[in-house]
Amino acid sequence: MYHEAVYINTNSAFPDAFGAVSYWFVIQQNQTKPALSQSSSRPFLDLLSQSPKTIGFSRHPYEPIEGVERLEIYCVGGYHPINIGDHIHTRYQVVQKLGHGAYSTIWLVRDQRHGKYVAIKVCTVDSNPFEFSVLSELSDSQQSSSTSLGKTMIPQGLDNFEIQGPKGINPCYVSILTRMSLSGADLPSKYGGPELVVIRRFDGQPLPSNIPPKAILPIWLGEASGEIILPEAKIQFSDFGEAFSHTNQDKFKSHTPLVSRPPDARFEPYTPLSLPSDICMFATEDSITCEQVDALDLLPREWWSKSEERHIKFTEDGRPLNREPYWSWEESFEQDIQQPRHRKAMPLIEPTERDAIFKMLKSTLKFRPENLFTAKQIIDCEWMVKWALPEYEKIRKR
Structure with a gap:
């Protein structure tokens, strides 16, 4: 049995927690913390809970861009820089950006081997290395049953690999798109091309080599929840980045969003x-x-x-x-x-x-x-x- 942050996507275009999500329900998201301390074992984690006012321009040097990942996390332990048109693992060509989270960016790519669109989650260097194995185990447990209601709710992992980035090795996971009707002809005419925004530093200095020259705004491939009737709503669990088996390890620190964090995580930290x-x-x-x-x-x-x-x-x-x-x-x-x-x-x-x-x-x-x-x-x-x-x-x- 796994603990996990599970986001329910209704008819979203990709099986992940970021982007076309009509509503979401968090079961539990936990993070390893072998000792209770104020410092994080992940170099970029401290940035996530601080604002420009609290950390100052020296640690928040870039002009914020709405809808874009925090650019400071393109650092040791953080994101891998990706541009439209890049080939990931030689096989997957980046077409559009689907979203981002604290530990990953998610991309719509074309699998050039099979000629179809899939989603790739490119994780930070310091992300949970067991996410794909957890997802595979959960998916395999459902595939053996022809009647399980959960069979269609667990996304199918297609591929996993690692890429070498400027700040370390980034795990990557490939999964199917929940909206299977996408075609090459549909994308430009229906959704338009990628929207790019120039990245600027507050001090006007040039960008370091690990920062992309332009930020890419995520594309919206979903449908408004009010436009979906119940028979069309497809429920799918996703985002297994903090999953763990409670029978194999103990975790004490919860990183579930505050609105969903159990009270015992606060009052019984040991x-x-x-x-x-x-x-x-x-x-x-x-x-x-x-x-x-x-x-x-x-x-x-x-x-x-x-x-x-x-x-x-x-x-x-x-x-x-x-x-x-x-x-x-x-x-x-x-x-x-x-x-x-x-x-x-x-x-x-x-x-x-x-x-x-x-x-x-x-x-x-x-x-x-x-x-x-x-x-x-x-x-x-x-x-x-x-x-x-x-x-x-x-x-x-x-």
């Missing part, structure tokens, strides 16, 4: 991350913890004492202090679910189904990992059995 934490979807900043407590209950006693702002934001029994309370479950459901459905002339969710939804969600929103439902318990819960899975089967058969 306890290995666990499978139950994968079910939890929390943020851990004090401001977000206020929302958690308002919606659920007090933190466990030993965690409550570690909350730095509890005396400012809460009374001792957990009531809001010096602030307005967050919405209740019922208020949020009415505002975010029922009212939009009413505006779209959709039938409202009946109280029986609403209560089953609440019960399921609350089972995934427990502070203690050991109190969380397992994935199987969620699949077997009332809402999944009576409403979600039957509807999903109808969609599959259309």
Whole structure:
């Protein structure tokens, strides 16, 4: 069983976490940290959490370009510079940029051996070296079953190799495109050519050799979620860059985005991350913890004492202090679910189904990992059995 940040792409043009994503759901993303310290073992990691104001122009020398990877990460341990028209591994010709993340850039390329388009993820030098093996193991486990719902949800890895860059060796992974209708004729006429932006330093000095002369904006090959009907929505898990098997190694530091990080990762930093934490979807900043407590209950006693702002934001029994309370479950459901459905002339969710939804969600929103439902318990819960899975089967058969 693997821990992983899993992004769900609906009808996206490529199987990765960056670019044409209509919505996403994070299960868990973890990062090795053998010892708790303030310094990172990856040379570029510290840059990711800092802004130009905090690190100064000496460490942020380039004018920022919206939608482009942080140029400072073209450094030791970082990105590999790539240009349109490059041939990667002699076989794959770069056609367009699909996106980027903290540990990779993703490219639309033409496989000249088979004459088709595929996606290549070119990882940073210091990225997880086991990503492709994890993906292959998960994919192989599904391919043996003809009935597994997960068979089409795990992207198929086609190739993996390494390329020598100016700052080290970069792992590369090739995968299929989820939008298989792309053709050479479609690309220029429908999407236009690559959009390039000149890279400039704040101090006006020439660019170093490891920085591309022009930044490439990612192309959008997806569809707006509002334009996709349910039978057309294809769910696919992707981005396995931080996956690990909890049976083979312990990890203590979570790099899941704060909005989805389990609270035990904050309050129990010396306890290995666990499978139950994968079910939890929390943020851990004090401001977000206020929302958690308002919606659920007090933190466990030993965690409550570690909350730095509890005396400012809460009374001792957990009531809001010096602030307005967050919405209740019922208020949020009415505002975010029922009212939009009413505006779209959709039938409202009946109280029986609403209560089953609440019960399921609350089972995934427990502070203690050991109190969380397992994935199987969620699949077997009332809402999944009576409403979600039957509807999903109808969609599959259309």
